[in-house]
Amino acid sequence: MKTNFLKTILPLAVIAVGLTSAASTSSLNRSSKSVAQLGYRHIANPESCNAVQECDENGNFNCKIGSNGPQLYDSNCVTPLKRSTVN
Numbered sequence: 001m002k003t004n005f006l007k008t009i010l011p012l013a014v015i016a017v018g019l020t021s022a023a024s025t026s027s028l029n030r031s032s033k034s035v036a037q038l039g040y041r042h043i044a045n046p047e048s049c050n051a052v053q054e055c056d057e058n059g060n061f062n063c064k065i066g067s068n069g070p071q072l073y074d075s076n077c078v079t080p081l082k083r084s085t086v087n
Helices: 002-031
Strands: 037-042 049-055
Antiparallel strands (some): 037 049
16 A cells, blocks of 8 residues: 555656746746846936936946936946947
């Protein structure tokens, strides 16, 4: 009786562990995608900032207003943001 129990339960347990690990691996890959982040620029008061446009954070170009405009930062106006295109 004990061997029949192990012969049926053990394969089901192995399948359950495999499915669980596959699901956790695919969710890890999804979390690495970047999300568009709203870029802020400094205004007259250095501790204040103003929301301007979205930066995709995928590339190596500085996220600026236009091509020669000011650098855009995160919501704390501390970390400079990047984007994948020049403009």
